[in-house]
Amino acid sequence: GAGVSQSPRYKVAKRGQDVALRCDPISGHVSLFWYQQALGQGPEFLTYFQNEAQLDKSGLPSDRFFAERPEGSVSTLKIQRTQQEDSAVYLCASSMQGVGTGELFFGEGSRLTVL
Amino acid sequence: SQKIEQNSEALNIQEGKTATLTCNYTNYSPAYLQWYRQDPGRGPVFLLLIRENEKEKRKERLKVTFDTTLKQSLFHITASQPADSATYLCALDMYRGTYKYIFGTGTRLKVLA
Incomplete structure (x- = not known):
């Protein structure tokens, strides 16, 4: 596609529900990132994939958070037993390469509200 | 602690003036530094x-x-225009030359007509 596509754009969940957020990166981009952005804050790193390999998941807040990219393209971020503190915008970004010279192309984000 | 600081308060400037935003960091030795623009409800660009x-x-x-x-790092926008109004984020590679970018909190810029 022309850009990074994320769905759903908005998700309201009751506390305790599971949610799945989808990211469709730019075709051919090797690297894929998930960031969490709270209101008024900068994006916080969650996890990084190079192709299908999850090379870094150090930013995932708890074991309720799980991400996958099984075929090296589309990625899903799953949050189990959602809590109110999980409310945030979840941004996906892709990049052609894994080194620092690669600009990140972000999607529009998925805004999660946990009631 | 390791962090990236940007002007936490909004910056208001008059159209046509130069806007200057700062990004300060501690405890990192980045090889690269990036700047992004973020509009409300959108992803960073x-x-x-x-x-x-x-x-x-x-x-x-x-x-x-x-x-x-x-x-x-300093970020300047010369001859600013109302369309430049947005939040500006700086980001650096946490581990020199690698994929892991961390972001500052951003500075909200408003250019007044």
Whole structure:
């Protein structure tokens, strides 16, 4: 596609529900990132994939958070037993390469509200 | 603690003036520093990347400087326009030359007509 596509754009969940957020990166981009952005804050790193390999998941807040990219393209971020503190915008970004010279192309984000 | 600081308060400037935003960091030795623009409800959009051995980088009305001694980057928008109003984020590679970028909190810029 022309850009990074994320769905759903908005998700309201009751506390305790599971949610799945989808990211469709730019075709051919090797690297894929998930960031969490709270209101008024900068994006916080969650996890990084190079192709299908999850090379870094150090930013995932708890074991309720799980991400996958099984075929090296589309990625899903799953949050189990959602809590109110999980409310945030979840941004996906892709990049052609894994080194620092690669600009990140972000999607529009998925805004999660946990009631 | 390790962190990246940007002007936490909004910056209001008059149209036509130069806006200058700062990005200060501690406890990192980045090889690269990037600047992004973020509009409300949208994802960040890449603007410029500057390498540690580059003192200055320009792109149209944008200019970025990178002082590794001061651990600071300055981002300038000359001849500012109301359309430049947005939040500007700086980001650096947490581990030199690698994928892991961390972001500052951003500075909200408002250009007044």
